[in-house]
Amino acid sequence: MSSRGFLSKLQNVETPCYFYDMELLNKTLDVVVKESSRYGYKVHYAMKANFDPRILEAVRKAGLGADCVSGNEVKGAITAGIPASEIVFAGVAKSDKEIRYALEQNIFAFNVESGNELEVINQIAGEMGRKAHVAFRINPDVDPKTHKNISTGHADSKFGISYTEVDEVIASLDNLKNIEIVGLHFHVGSQIRDMKVFENLCNRVNVIKDWFKKSGIVLKHINLGGGLGINYDDPESELIPDFAGYFAVFKKYLDVEPGQTVHFELGRSIVAQCGELITRVLYNKKTASGTNYILVDAGMTDLIRPALYSAKHKIVNLSADKGDEVYTVGGPICESSDIFARGIHLPVTKRGDILAMLSAGAYGYAMVSHYNMRDLPGVIYSDQL
Ligand code: LLP
Numbered sequence: 149m150s151s152r153g154f155l156s157k158l159q160n161v162e163t164p165c166y167f168y169d170m171e172l173l174n175k176t177l178d179v180v181v182k183e184s185s186r187y188g189y190k191v192h193y194a195m196k197a198n199f200d201p202r203i204l205e206a207v208r209k210a211g212l213g214a215d216c217v218s219g220n221e222v223k224g225a226i227t228a229g230i231p232a233s234e235i236v237f238a239g240v241a242k243s244d245k246e247i248r249y250a251l252e253q254n255i256f257a258f259n260v261e262s263g264n265e266l267e268v269i270n271q272i273a274g275e276m277g278r279k280a281h282v283a284f285r286i287n288p289d290v291d292p293k294t295h296k297n298i299s300t301g302h303a304d305s306k307f308g309i310s311y312t313e314v315d316e317v318i319a320s321l322d323n324l325k326n327i328e329i330v331g332l333h334f335h336v337g338s339q340i341r342d343m344k345v346f347e348n349l350c351n352r353v354n355v356i357k358d359w360f361k362k363s364g365i366v367l368k369h370i371n372l373g374g375g376l377g378i379n380y381d382d383p384e385s386e387l388i389p390d391f392a393g394y395f396a397v398f399k400k401y402l403d404v405e406p407g408q409t410v411h412f413e414l415g416r417s418i419v420a421q422c423g424e425l426i427t428r429v430l431y432n433k434k435t436a437s438g439t440n441y442i443l444v445d446a447g448m449t450d451l452i453r454p455a456l457y458s459a460k461h462k463i464v465n466l467s468a469d470k471g472d473e474v475y476t477v478g479g480p481i482c483e484s485s486d487i488f489a490r491g492i493h494l495p496v497t498k499r500g501d502i503l504a505m506l507s508a509g510a511y512g513y514a515m516v517s518h519y520n521m522r523d524l525p526g527v528i529y530s531d532q533l
Contacts, residue, residue, distance in 0.1 A: 164446035165526035194415030215413035219246030292337030335373025350401035423509020447479030
């Protein structure tokens with residue numbers, strides 16, 4: 149049940165805080181498992197979206213693996229009980245310490261993002277007397293048609309090995325004795341709602357896979373990354389994203405060889421809709437130019453997406469339903485970009501009202517900060533209220 153159903157309990161809760169609808173999370177995970185296992189696909193949850201321990205517990209119980217982007221995320225996944233054999237580790241600038249830790253744990257695969265990184269992993273693995281399992285992250289140069297700050301697979305991006313460099317990297321493998329190539333990895337961007345992008349990705353992957361095959365390299369695994377988008381405009385109409393349609397695109401367009409396994413790294417689509425940022429209205433004021441402000445106790449330190457990407461999170465007033473006013477909603481941070489929404493319609497809203505910012509379960513708490521020496525927001529779970 150969304151926070152609307154818990155209003156009486158929220159009255160006494162300190163704000164700002166994140167509210168997680170655990171029932172919705174579990175339902176979403178059930179759909180992910182059902183739709184991916186239809187084709188034998190393996191999903192690794194992208195921990196960067198939300199590393200809350202209760203969320204990780206639900207992910208582990210559902211049987212998903214983990215996609216990590218730092219040594220601490222690898223550690224967090226292992227602490228949450230996710231087996232190392234189901235952990236993938238990406239990142240353009242993995243430190244030696246992180247590489248060493250992941251090698252000690254014997255993770256499923258390092259998603260390697262440059263020829264230089266490959267040499268370093270080879271060297272560290274040699275020093276440790278280990279063999280590193282490596283998937284090449286290839287930059288496929290596919291336009292993800294999403295916000296430029298969250299697209300990663302275009303030709304000039306810092307992510308992945310450029311497809312123009314693939315031959316050189318394959319040639320270097322003879323000298324890298326501590327590396328075992330287990331597969332390929334791709335990720336073109338996030339918040340992708342146009343399924344055509346994933347179709348284009350498959351077509352590109354089919355070609356790139358063939359280059360490796362021709363070089364005699366056996367690819368056991370193909371990892372297509374994450375990126376499935378969610379409905380921020382009207383979340384209540386689509387609480388669970390279209391996982392059936394998403395996986396069906398790969399089933400239809402991706403060429404898979406016998407024995408090859410297909411992997412995904414979904415983050416946002418699994419956790420975004422189960423999370424809401426709950427905040428209280430502190431003040432109303434009107435500017436000389438007529439803008440009607442609501443100032444709330446949550447700021448960009450609690451949810452940075454609107455300030456960073458001009459992202460829109462639907463805002464609802466849980467305490468009031470009378471009238472219709474146009475408001476701009478701002479927070480307490482000393483930055484003009486600390487605005488959650490401009491010119492939105494809400495019922496007449498006043499001090500003490502409780503507002504919920506929807507679809508905040510992904511990249512919400514995960515990106516909080518102490519800027520302005522702020523406290524971090526609290527966290528409450530629907531099944532503990
Ligand atoms: N795999 C890799 C290699 C990634 O870089 C990402 C996200 C994912 C998987 C998961 O993607 P998802 O399924 O969540 O779209 N902070 C931004 C999003 C950054 C995404 C970074 N990479 C936001 O708030 O929109």
